[in-house]
Amino acid sequence: MKRVRPTARDVAELAGVSVATVSHVVNGRGGRFGADTRDRVLAAVSELGYAPNSSARGLRRQRTDQVALLVGSIGVPANDRLTAQLHEAADAAGYGVLTLLVDSELRARHALDLLHRGIADGAVISDPYHCLDDDRLASLAHHLSMVVMDNTVAPDGFDVLRMRELAACAEGLDQLIGGRRRRVAFIGHHSDLLDTGRPSERYTAYTQALERHGLERDERLVVSGADDRSLSYWAMTGLLQLADPPDAVFCASDRAAVSAIWAIRDAGMSVPSDVAVLGAGNIKEGLITRPALSTVGLPHLDFGEVVRLLFERLAALEPLPGREVVKEWAFIPRGST
Amino acid sequence: MKRVRPTARDVAELAGVSVATVSHVVNGRGGRFGADTRDRVLAAVSELGYAPNSSARGLRRQRTDQVALLVGSIGVPANDRLTAQLHEAADAAGYGVLTLLVDSELRARHALDLLHRGIADGAVISDPYHCLDDDRLASLAHHLSMVVMDNTVAPDGFDVLRMRELAACAEGLDQLIGGRRRRVAFIGHHSDLLDTGRPSERYTAYTQALERHGLERDERLVVSGADDRSLSYWAMTGLLQLADPPDAVFCASDRAAVSAIWAIRDAGMSVPSDVAVLGAGNIKEGLITRPALSTVGLPHLDFGEVVRLLFERLAALEPLPGREVVKEWAFIPRGST
DNA sequence: CTGTTAGCGCGTTCAC
């Protein structure tokens, strides 16, 4: 369906040189050329609109100069931040970034397949939920510089970044409950509430907090909705309409917590006196709610570490050991608890 | 730095067949094989963890089975929706999706370069702001199935999707102003307020509405902040602290409008009686504000058309003419005006 | 400084 793309050979013929010379000029190799030769080549390049074919180049050089970013969902502030930082570093290191959305089993399989087939030289796997079943993950590391953000997997030829959320969540929940709250709700991500046998740390913290404070668990207070700002608003609204509504709520995302605060205010109730709210993620928006949102999360939403690990690995000449970095979440008390 | 990846040749040797047979089996070609042959090949494939190299395959087949999505920013609901729909269609058509972030001149150049080099068979260019200067855009269409979402470019070997925003914005602004509002503010995107010589339709609509209603323009009422939920909150808060605060505000994004509503309520004022608010984009969240957000945008946030154009083009055997689809924005009145 | 040669890994003829 399309006109054939010009190749180095076309350029070479037009410029009256060999393809090797074209390659040399285009790639800036080989020091100085005869100015006329170089100009003729460049003129031919621009006349034909030549650009080296990336497949051929990749095949020959055994590298693509691309890094892949696998994210489990879009519209999540933390992923947006990671994306931005990865792009920043990639620009500096001369790499491009290919973002792959991995929000289902099928897409995870497809994305790992692409990595396996050498579509990129390196990868950051941010939300490996759907990827972990596949033990190709480990074998990928033989061919690929890889950083995985996960708490359950061990470094094995690739680096791992862990986020310790549990302690901060526990601390936050302790303050949320504060000895006087009796009915504590949880608005979780869809995946939190799936029974995967691998409960999230946030959900675990919730469960443990109930026990620690001797509170009875009420399944009606555990709802989904943290993935979506609207859903969480309606979820909170629904909770408030219970005959015995919650007096505190832990939201698995700050986005949900912000919506929850609105829902509470719109219901004519007050935060934190009627219902206390604790979020998770520490996004900037937590500062514009009234009251400001208490949350757990990284003190600074920063993924410089991940990015550094990846590009160190890409630059390394020898195989690097699998490294492990642990980032500790903190409780950031503000007005909503 | 890494162990070499197994090739078809390795598989062939292990299975005791030729590389051609490996290729046939892996790609499901060539009808039936001796069941034993096929099994031996598949066993070797899985033992070695073989996957065909994508560069070599791309080079040979002259296609990558990938489509690229170029977006100008992340965290924008419309882009998120487009991303989701493109993935959906790509899965169905057997393509993968590579997302490229194009939020600066440099990255635009880099992304177009990649397309030029044949990294994908097709592309959707969503926010071509940074791409348009480059006339490679047209030449790309010779090699690439392409859909561009823009109002200023003409189809030329590629398809164009236009969004007519102006009329709906005018209608919305008319109701926003409603004969009695005297001081109408505009919270724009950063790019709206840059003097690019190509003002956005939303900004144009604002300017024209002021004139139409005989309102004096006050530069202090034109502020940036629509790109970010926090920024827009502070922007609105600042506007309310003016000696002569606005009694109406048009926000270039619904996200900003939602924040603006909260800023107004937090300032102890009421929407719409003290300050009326009009958003743009028609996101779901407009339904959870109190009052619900009046907005302009697509009646249904749907990019099925774009996606359809792309895959039609990819499937076409003959060159297709450049097609043009126009989607009309509508004014969606709710409570905030 | 420039040209020649070889081969990256794969899919596709065409023989057998």
Next chain:
DNA sequence: GTGAACGCGCTAACAG
């Protein structure tokens, strides 16, 4: 049904 040979477009190594 299977294998041998070719070339996709490019770059690295070497020759001149």
